[in-house]
Amino acid sequence: MKNYFFILFSILLISCQLERRPKGSFFDFVPKEDTTCLKDISEAKKDLENGKLTYCHYSGNIISHYLRSQKELIKILKENNIDFRNEGSSCIVYDDQTEHCYCKLMEEKINQKYGEKFIDSLLNIADEKYLMNHINDTLYYADCDTRPNYPNDKDDSNDEYSEVMQNEIDRTLIYPKGYIQRPNYEVSAFVDISFNVDKNGNGKIKNFWFLFDIKSNHKFEKYFESELNRIIKREGWKPAQIRKQNVNSSMVMRYGFK
Known part of the structure; x- marks a missing residue:
């Protein structure tokens, strides 16, 4: 019974405080x-x-x-x-x-x-x-509701990585004689690949940007460009979308070397 009166008193006290609170x-x-x-x-x-x-x-x-x-x-x-x-x-x-x-x-x-x-x-x-x-412009992928996606990749994460593309290149890429593999993941060895992907799912490589902490590997950039152009798929991309409509977009995707 005492608990009941305590609860009732608390409710009345809060109500009074609310009434005294300035309006507006x-x-x-x-x-x-x-x-x-x-x-x-x-x-x-x-x-x-x-x-x-x-x-x-x-x-x-x-x-x-x-x-x-x-x-x-x-x-x-x-x-x-x-x-x-x-x-x-x-x-x-x-x-x-x-x-x-x-x-x-x-x-x-x-x-x-x-x-x-x-x-x-x-x-x-x-x-x-x-x-x-x-609607007919090439839009930056981060301005789209969904980014363009590499063929057969179901991951819709809004980042610059495709596990499907990474694995596809890993299986096919032939490393040139003299290339030095990175000793651990603290050493950078990657390329950022810039694409244009149209609303019909056709991808076009625009350019490559390489970063090798092992400086001697930079001499293989042209070789890697040729290899990546050979391996990377151009058709069957999932186009970027805005408001559920396909749009043309630019996209940067990263491939990590050994």
Whole structure:
């Protein structure tokens, strides 16, 4: 019985605390110690007073991830009187400091004015326009929803390695006399092969870039180019896709030498 009254008292206490909590936006009640957030809020409020709304895309920090449809989105946002901003993150996190308050406050105001699904609908429209505008271009594989894949390779990982291609070349490649094999995996010996893969699954080798820590192996680059051109398949690739449509794309794949 005592437990019952304790639980009931706890619920009433929490309810009272919620009722005393200030109503309105979280950004109206930021602690004075959070100077990073307060500075952002001050900037946002000044822009809002001037009738300016901004949509922020969070692009990361060390590795930036920009929208492929940024150009199309900026145009659509402008038609709706909304600006665009790429928002990066700091690599250092400070105690009691909140990042991105400008963007979060702007997101709140956009949602209040247009509804929470409004920006998502614009992002979808912009991405559709991007595909229409570039349907016949050769696109960078990382900008595609799925990368092109080597013939008979079922691995859809978004990296530059194909186990199928690696094994296929390993079985066939003849090493020239004088080539020095690497003593361990700490020693680099590889080639990055640049391809263009069209929407019909035809691959074309553009160029090779070799790295050998054992410098004397560089003299065999032309030989290896000839061998790789002989072995690597050109037909039967799985094309890259955007929005479930095949597209032309560039691709870099790495082969590791012995």
